[in-house]
Amino acid sequence: MAETTAHRPALVRTRYAETDQMGFIYHSNFFAYFEIGRCELVRATGMTYADLEMNGIQMPLKECGAQFRRAAKYDDLLAISTRVEVLTGVRIRFGYQVHRIAAGAATHLAEGFTDHLFIDRSGRPTRVHKRPEVWPALERLLALDTFPALDPDALAATADALLR
Amino acid sequence: MAETTAHRPALVRTRYAETDQMGFIYHSNFFAYFEIGRCELVRATGMTYADLEMNGIQMPLKECGAQFRRAAKYDDLLAISTRVEVLTGVRIRFGYQVHRIAAGAATHLAEGFTDHLFIDRSGRPTRVHKRPEVWPALERLLALDTFPALDPDALAATADALLR
Amino acid sequence: MAETTAHRPALVRTRYAETDQMGFIYHSNFFAYFEIGRCELVRATGMTYADLEMNGIQMPLKECGAQFRRAAKYDDLLAISTRVEVLTGVRIRFGYQVHRIAAGAATHLAEGFTDHLFIDRSGRPTRVHKRPEVWPALERLLALDTFPALDPDALAATADALLR
Amino acid sequence: MAETTAHRPALVRTRYAETDQMGFIYHSNFFAYFEIGRCELVRATGMTYADLEMNGIQMPLKECGAQFRRAAKYDDLLAISTRVEVLTGVRIRFGYQVHRIAAGAATHLAEGFTDHLFIDRSGRPTRVHKRPEVWPALERLLALDTFPALDPDALAATADALLR
Numbered sequence: 001m002a003e004t005t006a007h008r009p010a011l012v013r014t015r016y017a018e019t020d021q022m023g024f025i026y027h028s029n030f031f032a033y034f035e036i037g038r039c040e041l042v043r044a045t046g047m048t049y050a051d052l053e054m055n056g057i058q059m060p061l062k063e064c065g066a067q068f069r070r071a072a073k074y075d076d077l078l079a080i081s082t083r084v085e086v087l088t089g090v091r092i093r094f095g096y097q098v099h100r101i102a103a104g105a106a107t108h109l110a111e112g113f114t115d116h117l118f119i120d121r122s123g124r125p126t127r128v129h130k131r132p133e134v135w136p137a138l139e140r141l142l143a144l145d146t147f148p149a150l151d152p153d154a155l156a157a158t159a160d161a162l163l164r
Numbered sequence: 165m166a167e168t169t170a171h172r173p174a175l176v177r178t179r180y181a182e183t184d185q186m187g188f189i190y191h192s193n194f195f196a197y198f199e200i201g202r203c204e205l206v207r208a209t210g211m212t213y214a215d216l217e218m219n220g221i222q223m224p225l226k227e228c229g230a231q232f233r234r235a236a237k238y239d240d241l242l243a244i245s246t247r248v249e250v251l252t253g254v255r256i257r258f259g260y261q262v263h264r265i266a267a268g269a270a271t272h273l274a275e276g277f278t279d280h281l282f283i284d285r286s287g288r289p290t291r292v293h294k295r296p297e298v299w300p301a302l303e304r305l306l307a308l309d310t311f312p313a314l315d316p317d318a319l320a321a322t323a324d325a326l327l328r
Numbered sequence: 329m330a331e332t333t334a335h336r337p338a339l340v341r342t343r344y345a346e347t348d349q350m351g352f353i354y355h356s357n358f359f360a361y362f363e364i365g366r367c368e369l370v371r372a373t374g375m376t377y378a379d380l381e382m383n384g385i386q387m388p389l390k391e392c393g394a395q396f397r398r399a400a401k402y403d404d405l406l407a408i409s410t411r412v413e414v415l416t417g418v419r420i421r422f423g424y425q426v427h428r429i430a431a432g433a434a435t436h437l438a439e440g441f442t443d444h445l446f447i448d449r450s451g452r453p454t455r456v457h458k459r460p461e462v463w464p465a466l467e468r469l470l471a472l473d474t475f476p477a478l479d480p481d482a483l484a485a486t487a488d489a490l491l492r
Numbered sequence: 493m494a495e496t497t498a499h500r501p502a503l504v505r506t507r508y509a510e511t512d513q514m515g516f517i518y519h520s521n522f523f524a525y526f527e528i529g530r531c532e533l534v535r536a537t538g539m540t541y542a543d544l545e546m547n548g549i550q551m552p553l554k555e556c557g558a559q560f561r562r563a564a565k566y567d568d569l570l571a572i573s574t575r576v577e578v579l580t581g582v583r584i585r586f587g588y589q590v591h592r593i594a595a596g597a598a599t600h601l602a603e604g605f606t607d608h609l610f611i612d613r614s615g616r617p618t619r620v621h622k623r624p625e626v627w628p629a630l631e632r633l634l635a636l637d638t639f640p641a642l643d644p645d646a647l648a649a650t651a652d653a654l655l656r
Contacts, residue, residue, distance in 0.1 A: 013528070015524055015527060015528060016348060016349070016354070016527050016531070016541070017348065017354050017356060017523075017524040017527055019347075019348045019349040020344060020345070020347045020348070020349070021217075021344070021347040021348070021349065021350075021351045021402060022222050022224060022349075023349045024224060026344070026345050027195065027224075027225040027228060028192040028193070028195035028196055028345060029192070031191065031192035031195070031509075032192055032507055032509040035507060035508050035509055036505070036507060039508070039567070048567060049508070049566075049567065050566055050567045053185075058186050060186060060188060060191075060232070060235060061191040061232050062231070062232055063229070063230065063231045063232065064191060064229065064230055065227070065228065065229035065230075066227065066228055066229075067226070067227045068224070068225050068226055068227065071224060074349060074542060075531070075540060075541065075542045177364070179360055179363060179364060180363050180367070180377070180512060180513070180518070181359075181360040181363055181512065181518050181520060183511075183512045183513035184508060184509070184511045184512070184513070185508070185511035185512070185513065185514075185515045185566060186513075187513045190508070190509050192509060195345075196343055196345040199343060199344050199345055200341075200343060203344070203403070212403060213344070213403065214402055214403045238377075238378055238513055239367070239376060239377065239378045349545075350550050350552060352552060355523065355552075355553040355556060356520040356521070356523035356524055357520070359519065359520035359523070360520055381513075386514050388514060388516060388519075388560070388563060389519040389560050390559070390560055391557070391558065391559045391560065392519060392557065392558055393555070393556065393557035393558070394555065394556055394557075395554070395555045396552070396553050396554055396555065399552060
């Protein structure tokens with residue numbers, strides 16, 4: 001298990017495969033972007049989502065939703081900001097904001113949430129706060145209850161270094 | 165433009181490509197299933213969604229949501245029931261129910277909604293009730309405001325004839 | 329295990345989610361269509377692909393390829409014809425043809441193949457011809473080594489009964 | 493149009509949405525990874541694929557193929573190396589290698605190719621070497637005919653700075 005890392009937006013470059021014939025990113029892809037956001041948020045606790053699964057914890061969705069303000073397009077650089085909105089022993093709810101990063105500015109495109117149950121390998125709900133192998137890391141999510149700061153210039157520079 | 169057809173659930177066989185490593189259908193695929201449901205609902209008016217686009221009308225999403233009761237799995241036969249919940253000149257909202265059809269029974273897996281704007285080719289909102297080339301067909305959607313009857317035996321028989 | 333069924337093309341209605349901003353079906357979706365074709369071919373033996381997995385047999389890809397003659401578009405009705413090109417105890421290769429069915433005619437859009445290994449739950453290659461719980465069904469695939477007949481009118485009628 | 497950038501592997505973190513119930517990344521996603529590779533390769537010429545489309549040039553697939561040596565899994569960090577294998581006025585072929593980057597080492601997972609036609613907005617083949625608005629940039633692709641060097645430590649460090 002690694003040490004904890006910074007809480008920051010996840011960066012995603014939209015793919016041609018994700019466009020539709022309106023020339024927009026097809027809406028269901030935002031739920032895959034949200035997934036990237038929450039995986040990176042979990043990683044910031046020092047435990048990855050893959051570690052959680054290896055410990056027999058899975059997090060199927062109970063509910064999800066999204067609101068779209070402006071369309072995303074092909075080759076957009078998106079920042080996915082994620083926070084924990086609810087965390088109990090049996091359930092977790094994440095909130096998301098998606099911004100397009102371009103020309104030194106962040107444009108708010110969409111927001112949403114996903115609500116998850118914690119289940120064990122048998123598919124039954126499990127109480128994660130009674131699981132000492134995962135709770136210390138998961139508990140750190142409680143502190144990640146606000147969206148991280150969004151610095152378009154820094155994000156564009158980081159993206160430059162990697163994604164282009 | 166074809167004549168109107170029956171209002172009935174759309175049938176979908178889940179794909180291996182849609183599973184995830186929990187052994188469930190990944191949740192974002194339900195939004196593609198919802199899309200099949202509303203396309204078939206629009207087709208029941210005698211005008212297809214493709215016809216709408218050829219008339220310069222597009223329907224990007226404003227909002228969507230889903231609730232999951234039970235997981236769908238690989239090779240499940242799903243019935244997607246769709247109804248119109250709101251239709252004004254500028255906006256349409258569809259509601260969805262997803263059932264698994266197996267052994268003569270229908271199991272309720274999920275429900276959801278999508279909220280759409282009507283826009284024209286320039287990307288601006290358009291008033292469809294003032295477009296005589298599309299409104300007569302779209303107006304028929306107003307009558308499709310309840311979920312169609314769900315007959316598991318009939319659906320399984322139809323699926324047998326085609327999907328297996 | 330069900331009885332064997334007819335060897336016939338699988339029918340697929342293309343989805344809006346599968347389009348790209350060229351207005352075509354994004355090419356990688358053809359591999360999901362191929363998957364539908366081979367699943368229906370396996371089903372014709374009286375054993376489903378899901379049954380195979382329950383017997384501990386999985387079929388990951390070793391290789392795949394596709395050639396595209398004409399683009400598929402949104403709302404196209406596609407017929408996926410599948411045949412077995414190679415079947416040994418450790419490996420299976422399927423061939424595919426994709427046609428668009430419209431106006432009583434079939435237009436050849438694409439063809440391809442997928443090459444699979446048989447592995448067991450531990451991830452190791454397994455010899456399926458020594459597995460009496462699956463071989464009698466799999467062996468029936470040897471007879472499915474030609475593409476099924478393609479009757480556009482019959483396919484359109486079947487699709488009418490179900491997919492629209 | 494931006495200046496040219498380095499020719500280097502593109503980095504991709506696999507998504508949960510891309511797994512299947514074998515616990516592997518579903519094979520068709522590799523074609524989306526290849527797309528990321530070639531988009532970044534085109535970007536290295538100083539012209540993006542989006543710029544090409546704005547100049548009326550599209551690149552639909554004529555053929556594609558992939559060979560899989562080892563499975564990719566959830567949360568893998570992948571390096572997509574891309575080169576140009578053929579470039580004429582009417583056609584371009586890209587080659588790809590995919591490696592998993594972990595623990596300071598690169599493991600070869602897959603390789604493949606995509607073969608594209610250049611077409612114009614009317615859907616007809618076009619001769620890009622006679623289009624002065626795009627050829628100077630495209631011509632730079634001719635020099636990108638070998639796979640870039642693969643330095644696992646540098647890639648892991650870059651990924652650390654961004655993707656986790």
